[in-house]
Amino acid sequence: MPDSVKINQSTIRLIKGDLTALDVEAFVFYARPDLALGSGFGNAISMRGGSTIKEELEKIGGIKSGEAVATAAGELKAGYIIHAAGPAFHEENIEGKLLITMENALKCAEEKGIKQLAFPPMGAGFFAVPLPVCAKVMIESIKRYLSGDTGIKEVIICAADNRDYKSFAVELAAID
Amino acid sequence: MTNKKRSHQAEVLIEGMAEKLNRQIVGSLVACVHCGNCTRSCHYVLTNPDDPTFAPAYKADRIRKIFKRHFDWTGRVFPWWVGAKSIFTVEELEELKDIVFGKCTNCRRCSINCPMGVDYATFNRMMRGLLVSVGIMPEGVAVVSKDQWEIGNQMGVLPEDYIDTIEWMSEEMQSELDDPTAVIPIDKMDADIVYTINPREVKYDPRTISDAGKIFHLAGENWTMPSEGWDMTNFGLFSGDDALGGAVAGRVYEKAKELRAKKIVISECGHGYRSTRCEGPNWAGMDVEIPMESSVITMLRYVREGRIKVDKTRNTKSYTFHDSCNNARSCGLFEEPRELLNLVVTDFREMYPNRSENYCCTGGGGAMSMSEYTPLRLKSAKIKADQLRETGAEVVVTSCHNCVDGLTDLIKHYKLGMEVTQLVNMESEVNKGSGFNVSIPRRSIALSSNDFK
Known part of the structure; x- marks a missing residue:
């Protein structure tokens, strides 16, 4: 199965790795509307990135579900973090809400002039978005966005383990 | 029929329950005859004897009534007769959360003491999972899971x-x-x-x-x-x-x-x-x-094969052994740690009851990460504290990190003055260098609930 697919002038690339340690222009953090970093990736952002990220988030205050906001990435290798608040815990219309969240995260990156953006499996895992749904919606959304007029040249999907990786590999292989 | 509107979370929980029901769980949900044997085995009941809401059969009925209302024909046809009742509001889900996370450590002591084979811990865990799937869980569970x-x-x-x-x-x-x-x-x-x-x-x-x-x-x-x-x-x-x-x-x-x-x-x-x-x-x-x-x-195995040598005569403190519920009750691992411990100490004092009948350290089932239930946990720990005190031992050995924390916490709370250690620490001390220098096992580091925040 391919680990990357070309869409117009852009690439979708699938990797297995450590999201918050990636040397990329920006990565997406699946946030809560109150923008608290919390545990998991939030803990890694706090530990590796330092306190300035939290301070910037506190100034922003919060976002609505489905929205995305960018902050600097402190001492992380990435330049920016896109904080996107998506659906969680089997709430109604997961697919529709995840699509909106994806679109807003991509637009937010575009507005910042970001050309390389990494995503985790959005909402899968702790937030209980079913992995097959997550993979299908994410690939569909990224494909649609990159098919349009965009400055984003590379979208990376960063799987935490083989379980995540396999689900995305199947969806990636299905791209025409 | 009620016209009460059901919350989305309750809808999802009931749908999820349909997927979780297997023969083991359904057997446990239908088999209870309310004989009361489970009440004598539960450390929460033994330390709260005047409160019937701690009884495993009572707690199980909070889950059982939902099962009966939606998945058992008797409950669908005669709900008033069999105590079947659905669940509707987020408040009701929160109440369930306090039962399945706060009033049970899934230790399975009631399960093995049930003459009908009701495995309450298994469907208590099922309900925990269903609540987690709709985002209703103690904060500590969320932090650690994420x-x-x-x-x-x-x-x-x-x-x-x-x-x-x-x-x-x-x-x-x-x-x-x-x-x-x-x-x-x-x-x-x-x-x-x-x-x-x-x-x-x-x-x-x-x-x-x-x-x-x-x-x-x-x-x-x-x-x-x-x-x-x-x-x-x-x-x-x-x-x-x-x-x-x-x-x-x-x-x-x-x-x-x-x-x-x-x-x-x-x-x-x-x-x-x-x-x-x-x-x-x-x-x-x-x-x-x-x-x-x-x-x-x-x-x-290393000791039996002579690959490492131990000298028990160098270690003369008094020791007892605490069986972890998951090791002993769920996996049958209770003779080997005793054999190993007896190879490295001279004064071993059995705790009663023990092995698969041992009481939970009361920090099991993730309880150490749920600080909102700490007072209840420590109250229920009295049964374990009494067990430990009766041994007269200076050191309690266990083969479980979670038990180390649970025991350390209750020993401090009940001022027992005992040390807690694990077999790996003891054996390593016994084997240190070539002269079998035995030193006192290190006291374990106490871990408070706040460490999970």
Whole structure:
């Protein structure tokens, strides 16, 4: 199965790795509307990135579900973090809400002039978005966005383990 | 019929229940005859004798009534007759949360004492998982689960910190043994043993890693530690989230396979042992061919085979042994730790009841991470405190990191003045150097509920 697919002038690339340690222009953090970093990736952002990220988030205050906001990435290798608040815990219309969240995260990156953006499996895992749904919606959304007029040249999907990786590999292989 | 509107979360929970019902759970849901035997086995009931809401049968009925209303024909046709009742509001779900997380440690003592074979702990765990799936859970459960999903271990230890700690312990080991070959190998291919640990060891008690390392080294073991997939604990067991259980266990199995290790050895941890060795393959949906064993069995084998030598006469304190519920009741691991302990101490005092009838440390089932229930937990710990006090022992030994924390907390609360340690610490001390110098086991580091915040 391919680990990357070309869409117009852009690439979708699938990797297995450590999201918050990636040397990329920006990565997406699946946030809560109150923008608290919390545990998991939030803990890694706090530990590796330092306190300035939290301070910037506190100034922003919060976002609505489905929205995305960018902050600097402190001492992380990435330049920016896109904080996107998506659906969680089997709430109604997961697919529709995840699509909106994806679109807003991509637009937010575009507005910042970001050309390389990494995503985790959005909402899968702790937030209980079913992995097959997550993979299908994410690939569909990224494909649609990159098919349009965009400055984003590379979208990376960063799987935490083989379980995540396999689900995305199947969806990636299905791209025409 | 009621016209009460059901919340979306309650709808999802009921739909999810349909998927979770298997023969074991349905058998347990229909078999209860309310004989009351479970009340005599539960540490919550024994320490709250005037409150019937702690009885396992009562708690089970909170779940059973939903099952009857939606999945049992008697409850669908005659709900008033069989006590069937649905669930509607978020407040009702919150009440259920306080029962299944706050009033039960899933210790399974009631399960093995039920003459009808009702396994309350199993469907209590099922309900935990259903509540977690709709986002209703204690804050500590959320924190720990998210760490394990996203960082790969339940204490959020970053990869660089894990590697740093292993390298540090490797240096300590070299220095202590004065042997440059005494190192902790990381990601060594084709090792006979891949050693997996609890993140608590990295974060709060790293000397247990070097203690184990010393034993492996002195035994001449061909061993390694993995750079990832090293956390053999599994919060999925506590939260009821089978997907988390499968993801975590899968990472351990896949890494061991990638390293072509011949065996996975699981450090002393009750729920880690049960999750990795017993439940994990089912959660992960994997055929796991690599054998797995507790480090207790590994250490005992070294002594039996003469690969390490011990001298019990050098250790004259009085010791008792606490059986972890997951090790003893759920996995039958209770004779080997006693055999090993008796090989390294002269004064062993059995605790009663023991083995599969032992009482929970009262910090099981993830209770140590749920600070909102701490007063209730410590009150219920009186039964364990009495058990410990009656032994008259100076030191309680256990083969479970979670029990170390639970016991340490209750020993402090009830002012028992006992030390808590694990077999790996004792055996390593006994084997230190060539002269069998026995020193007093290190007191374990107390871990408070706040550490999970």
